[in-house]
Amino acid sequence: MWPRSPEDIKQKICEAFTTPPAECSETLNTENPSPGFGGGTSTQGGSC
DSSP states (O other): OOOOSHHHHHHHHHTTOSSOOGGGGSOOOOOOBOSSSSOOBOSSOOOO
């Protein structure tokens, strides 16, 4: 499983462009959200 921080997701989307839009050069939050449906972030991976 790959990280799912806003920055990681943005990078995956921007990789699909031949010429990335200007928004791809902006840096987003790099913290991974905590597992589940709640809010917050976590630096640890979740488990079931």
